[in-house]
Amino acid sequence: MNQTATTFSNIAYSKLDLSSDELLNLYKRMLKPRLIEEKMLILLRQGKVSKWFSGIGQEAISVGVTMALNSEEYILPMHRNLGVFTTRDIPLYRLFSQWQGKANGFTKGRDRSFHFGTQEFKIVGMISHLGPQLGVADGIALASKLKNKKQVTAVFTGEGGTSEGDFHEALNVASVWQLPVLFCVENNGYGLSTPTNEQYNCEHIADRAVGYGMESHIIDGNNIIEVYTKMRELAESARQNPRPILIEFKTFRMRGHEEASGTKYVPQDLLDMWAKKDPLENFQAFLMSENILTDTQDSEWRAKIIDEINTNLHTAFLEDDVVADESTELSDVYKSYSYQDIKPNSETAEIRLIDAISEGLKQSMERHDDLIIMGQDVAEYGGVFKITDGFVDQFGKDRVRNTPICESAIVEVGMGLSISGMKSVVEMQFADFVTSGFNPIVNYLAKSHYRWNQHADVVVRMPCGAGVAAGPFHSQTNEAWFTKTPGLKVVYPAFPYDAKGLLATAINDPNPVLFFEHKALYRSIRQDVPTDYFTIPFGKAALLREGEDVTIISYGAAVHWALETLDNNSDIKADLIDLRTLQPLDTAAIFESVRKTGRVIILQEDSLFGGIASDISAMIMENCFKDLDAPVKRVASMETPIPFINQLEAQYLGKGKFEKALKELLAY
Known part of the structure; x- marks a missing residue:
C-alpha cells in the first residue's frame, strides 16, 4: 500500500489504477454472495437447505481471485468460496437447485453444497478429503502448459488443508514441473475447531514455499483491492512465465465450520477484532468516503440482488423433487463409451x-x-x-x-x-x-x-x-x-x-x-x-479349455496354475474361463458354463476372504443354484501377508492347493 491509502477499521485502501466503475464492480461482486448467504442462513433455520458452510467475511478472496482470472481459466474452490460461483455468473436457480438436491443442480441430488464442478463455467469443485484438488490443479495447469495456452489455474485450500500430504505433493510437483498454478490458502484461523497453532509450527504458511523453491506472497484477504490487483498481477506474470505461486490470504472465519458447529471455541475478543475488518462493510465505507458509491445506489443494488435471489429461489422451489430411478443411477456411474473393435492384422x-x-x-x-x-x-x-x-x-x-x-x-x-x-x-x-x-x-x-x-x-x-x-x-x-x-x-x-x-x-x-x-x-x-494395433472388448472372458466335468474360473497368474494342473491330469475335462476383466465381469459366460458342468471352482492368487472369488461364488449360488451338483469351491492364498523367502511364498500361494481341491470337488 502507498502512503495515501485510506484506512477503515485497520483495512488500508488505495484506488491504485482502478477506475470508479471497476471499484463499484468489485463491491457489487462481493455484495451478491453476502446477500445470498444471509438468505441461506434463514433457509437453513427453516429446514429448506440441509447444511451450510459460511464464507461471510471472506468474500474479498473469492471475488478478487476470480476477477483476476480470465473466464476460460479453471478455478478449484472450497466450501467458503460462493463468490467464485457468483462471479462466474452461474444462474442462481441452478445453485439453489444444487443446494436443495434438485435435478437441475449440478449433481442431480447426488452430492451436496459445493461438491460439484462445471465445465461450462470452468469450475472444479472440491471433495471432502480436501487435498486431492491441489494435484488436480497441477494436471489442469500441465495441460495448459503443454498446449501453450498461457493460462493459469487457481486452486483454494484452507490452513487446515495444508497439513494434508496432498498439499506438499502438489506443491512439489508444480515446482519441479514449473506449472502455472496459483495455490490460494485461505488462512482463516481455525480448521473446524483446531486453531492454527495446532495446525502448523511456522509463522506463516507462505514460508513453506521456500522448501519447494517457490515464490510466495502474503495478502490481506479482507482487502478486496489488494486481493484483486495483486492476484491480477501474479496471474499475468505466471501466464507469461509459467511457475507455481503460493499465496496466503490472512482472513478469519466469522461463523462455524458449518452452521451446526457454532463458534463457542473462539475467544470473543478475536471475533470482535475481525468483525471490525469486515471486507464488505469497510469497502462500502471507503467507496462512500470517496464519493464513488451513494446510499441510493447501494440500496438499489441490494434491492435488485434480493429480488434476483427471491425469484431464483422461487424457481428452484417449484422444481420437482428428484425421482429415484435405478437405471438412471447405474447408467451414470461410467461415462458412456462406444467401443471400437479394431481387428489385428495377420502378421x-x-x-x-x-x-x-x-x-x-x-x-x-x-x-x-x-x-x-x-x-x-x-x-x-x-x-x-x-x-x-x-x-x-x-x-x-x-x-x-x-x-x-x-x-x-x-x-x-x-x-x-x-x-x-x-x-x-x-x-x-x-x-x-x-x-x-x-x-x-x-x-x-x-x-x-x-x-x-x-x-x-x-x-x-x-x-x-x-x-x-x-x-x-x-x-x-x-x-x-x-x-x-x-x-x-x-x-x-x-x-x-x-x-x-x-x-x-x-x-x-x-x-x-x-x-x-x-x-x-x-x-x-x-x-x-x-504386430500392429488392435483392441479387445472389456467384459468378455476367454474360454481356454472346454469340458463337461467342471468349470474353472480364474485370472492372472492363477490361469497358468490351472492350465498346468489340467495338463498334468488329462482325464479331467474342464471349462477353463480366463476372466480377463474383473469389472466389467462376464457373468453370462460364467453362468453358461456352470449350467453346463454343474460344478465350479474359482482360483485366485489373492488371499481368500474378501476377494473377488467370494462375490463370484455368491453370484453363482444366487443364479445357478438349481444347476449345481456340488458346492461352489474357492481356492486362494493364505490369510497372511506375502512372505519373502521362496519356501514360505510357495506355501502362501494357492497354487499348491488347487489340484487337491479340484479332485475333491469332482469326487463330491
Missing part, C-alpha cells in the same frame, strides 16, 4: 507379456497425441521393468514424464489432464504402492462422472503379484480393493495377446481403469501377438 511375432504391454503402450502413444505417461523412473531409465525403455527418444519428455515419489499427486494430475481433455497412463512402480494414491483413485477418479458428469480418462498400470520372492511390499495382488469401488474398471490379463489388446482398449476408454500386470508373467509367458 504376428512371438513376444513376452512385457513386450506386448510395451508395444501396446507405444502404439497407443502413436495413436493418441494427447496421451501422457507418468511415473517414477519411466523416462530415460525406461521404468524399473523397462516397459517404457526408448519412449523418451520417440515421444519426448513432455509426454513421458518422470515424477517425484508422490503417487497421490500423480493420480490427481491424471484427473486434471482428463478435465482438460487429455489422456494419461500412470504407472505405479509396484501395485503395492497404490496405497499412497488410494484416496484420489477411489474417491476422485471413481466418483467424478457419477457426481457431476466429469469423466476420468486415466489408466493406472499396476505391476503386481507373487512368484518373484519380492516380499510383502512388492508382491500383492490387490485387485479386490478396486472391484469393490463403483466407477472403476479393473483389467487383469494373463497372456501377451490379451495384455496388448486390452491395454489399447483401456486407453481408449474414457473411464478410470486399473490395469494389472503380473510381474512373474512378464518374461515367462510368450505368445504369437499381432
Whole structure:
C-alpha cells in the first residue's frame, strides 16, 4: 500500500489504477454472495437447505481471485468460496437447485453444497478429503502448459488443508514441473475447531514455499483491492512465465465450520477484532468516503440482488423433487463409451507379456497425441521393468514424464489432464504402492462422472503379484480393493495377446481403469501377438479349455496354475474361463458354463476372504443354484501377508492347493 491509502477499521485502501466503475464492480461482486448467504442462513433455520458452510467475511478472496482470472481459466474452490460461483455468473436457480438436491443442480441430488464442478463455467469443485484438488490443479495447469495456452489455474485450500500430504505433493510437483498454478490458502484461523497453532509450527504458511523453491506472497484477504490487483498481477506474470505461486490470504472465519458447529471455541475478543475488518462493510465505507458509491445506489443494488435471489429461489422451489430411478443411477456411474473393435492384422511375432504391454503402450502413444505417461523412473531409465525403455527418444519428455515419489499427486494430475481433455497412463512402480494414491483413485477418479458428469480418462498400470520372492511390499495382488469401488474398471490379463489388446482398449476408454500386470508373467509367458494395433472388448472372458466335468474360473497368474494342473491330469475335462476383466465381469459366460458342468471352482492368487472369488461364488449360488451338483469351491492364498523367502511364498500361494481341491470337488 502507498502512503495515501485510506484506512477503515485497520483495512488500508488505495484506488491504485482502478477506475470508479471497476471499484463499484468489485463491491457489487462481493455484495451478491453476502446477500445470498444471509438468505441461506434463514433457509437453513427453516429446514429448506440441509447444511451450510459460511464464507461471510471472506468474500474479498473469492471475488478478487476470480476477477483476476480470465473466464476460460479453471478455478478449484472450497466450501467458503460462493463468490467464485457468483462471479462466474452461474444462474442462481441452478445453485439453489444444487443446494436443495434438485435435478437441475449440478449433481442431480447426488452430492451436496459445493461438491460439484462445471465445465461450462470452468469450475472444479472440491471433495471432502480436501487435498486431492491441489494435484488436480497441477494436471489442469500441465495441460495448459503443454498446449501453450498461457493460462493459469487457481486452486483454494484452507490452513487446515495444508497439513494434508496432498498439499506438499502438489506443491512439489508444480515446482519441479514449473506449472502455472496459483495455490490460494485461505488462512482463516481455525480448521473446524483446531486453531492454527495446532495446525502448523511456522509463522506463516507462505514460508513453506521456500522448501519447494517457490515464490510466495502474503495478502490481506479482507482487502478486496489488494486481493484483486495483486492476484491480477501474479496471474499475468505466471501466464507469461509459467511457475507455481503460493499465496496466503490472512482472513478469519466469522461463523462455524458449518452452521451446526457454532463458534463457542473462539475467544470473543478475536471475533470482535475481525468483525471490525469486515471486507464488505469497510469497502462500502471507503467507496462512500470517496464519493464513488451513494446510499441510493447501494440500496438499489441490494434491492435488485434480493429480488434476483427471491425469484431464483422461487424457481428452484417449484422444481420437482428428484425421482429415484435405478437405471438412471447405474447408467451414470461410467461415462458412456462406444467401443471400437479394431481387428489385428495377420502378421504376428512371438513376444513376452512385457513386450506386448510395451508395444501396446507405444502404439497407443502413436495413436493418441494427447496421451501422457507418468511415473517414477519411466523416462530415460525406461521404468524399473523397462516397459517404457526408448519412449523418451520417440515421444519426448513432455509426454513421458518422470515424477517425484508422490503417487497421490500423480493420480490427481491424471484427473486434471482428463478435465482438460487429455489422456494419461500412470504407472505405479509396484501395485503395492497404490496405497499412497488410494484416496484420489477411489474417491476422485471413481466418483467424478457419477457426481457431476466429469469423466476420468486415466489408466493406472499396476505391476503386481507373487512368484518373484519380492516380499510383502512388492508382491500383492490387490485387485479386490478396486472391484469393490463403483466407477472403476479393473483389467487383469494373463497372456501377451490379451495384455496388448486390452491395454489399447483401456486407453481408449474414457473411464478410470486399473490395469494389472503380473510381474512373474512378464518374461515367462510368450505368445504369437499381432504386430500392429488392435483392441479387445472389456467384459468378455476367454474360454481356454472346454469340458463337461467342471468349470474353472480364474485370472492372472492363477490361469497358468490351472492350465498346468489340467495338463498334468488329462482325464479331467474342464471349462477353463480366463476372466480377463474383473469389472466389467462376464457373468453370462460364467453362468453358461456352470449350467453346463454343474460344478465350479474359482482360483485366485489373492488371499481368500474378501476377494473377488467370494462375490463370484455368491453370484453363482444366487443364479445357478438349481444347476449345481456340488458346492461352489474357492481356492486362494493364505490369510497372511506375502512372505519373502521362496519356501514360505510357495506355501502362501494357492497354487499348491488347487489340484487337491479340484479332485475333491469332482469326487463330491
